[in-house]
Amino acid sequence: MKKRNIPSVTVNRLCIYHRCLENIIKTEDKKEPLFISSSEISALTGINSAQIRKDLAYFGQFGKRGIGYLAINLVKELEKILGLDKKWSAIIVGAGNLGKALARYRGFRNRGFLIKGIFDKDPLKIGKKIGHISIYDIKEVEKFIRDKNIDIGVLVVPAEFAQEVADKMVAGGIKAILNFAPLRLSLSSEVRIHNVDLSLEFEELTYYLSK
Amino acid sequence: MKKRNIPSVTVNRLCIYHRCLENIIKTEDKKEPLFISSSEISALTGINSAQIRKDLAYFGQFGKRGIGYLAINLVKELEKILGLDKKWSAIIVGAGNLGKALARYRGFRNRGFLIKGIFDKDPLKIGKKIGHISIYDIKEVEKFIRDKNIDIGVLVVPAEFAQEVADKMVAGGIKAILNFAPLRLSLSSEVRIHNVDLSLEFEELTYYLSK
């Protein structure tokens, strides 16, 4: 369904358009069908309107000339494009502070991400629960991924263990990894890796502060 | 000290070079002065070596032709450039799961970020502590920032309160905001805003998964 060679900045912006439309629809009167133009989205997001039309054009023609886009329709198209119309199963590896916080994060469930389990190597944590999600032994992670057909692994272990844990997840057949560990994982190119590097965010910030 | 018009992707990569060098120095024998070439950094980071030299050239000439860069020297230069040679004071606003997890995150202290306080509006939380950091009433945040000269505010409140809390921080004279709330803050351009949007990370991931 998806064409190749879509710039990743475009995918990024599609997520922004999606959120923007969600907000508009939420606050709007539902009686009238709501149309929205690329320049209105531009005003709300700060993204150039030609950019918006071009980003959408990668995937089809969703607007009506002279009128704009039917908001509820465009939202649905974006959800199809971004895979937000499906459920995704995920696990969290690492039951530290951040891992536990992510397990409780409501934003995930809202987006169709179902956290099926948390994994850790600490015997004191194994068997406990975070909310309604159980903490399992990291030794079981490969089998768990395979048996339960887990799509996404959220990696929240210290940097020194990240690579070996990632290898286990790949062995189990994980499809994507959201990596919070501050290092570059080297894995087979089959697996999609997204890095969320909080330290780098901070370092960039201080660069701009020390100008 | 800093020139304007440095692309933000360059700043991003400087952080990566810095971490890369830290790792190399950590694992290397300290007897010999360690020289490293742009192509070695390239091999470790996956970034083109000309790119690396060009990024560094924005800030000065740090290498020796025919030899490369003296690792400990380059690390120090990068720390100067990125403002990592200074201490920065920060607060966390929002003592939810993520806020508490960030308060405990060791990576911050290691980088010279000192968390001076956590703020929340929940009377049950105010007065408690996360580790050694106290939770204060959100009403005091403006005065606290002003009195203690806080540089960075980490914003971890629900989206619907994010704008008003950000306004308070700006009123107190905050210099930068690290925003975890899923929305675009509108603030005076004096304040540096960095957005860390976990939902968007997930949405991008599912785009690539549903190909």
Added chain:
DNA sequence: TAGATTGTTAATCGATTAACAATC
């Protein structure tokens, strides 16, 4: 000196934006 690598210029590549014909 010969070999290696920087710093920098010039060429390439890709992404953004302006402009406009098509059309609602």
Added chain:
DNA sequence: TAGATTGTTAATCGATTAACAATC
């Protein structure tokens, strides 16, 4: 029809990379 806005092409802008003189 007149006004508005899309979809798309062409122009612009900026970032990446190749190439190479300078030089250790």
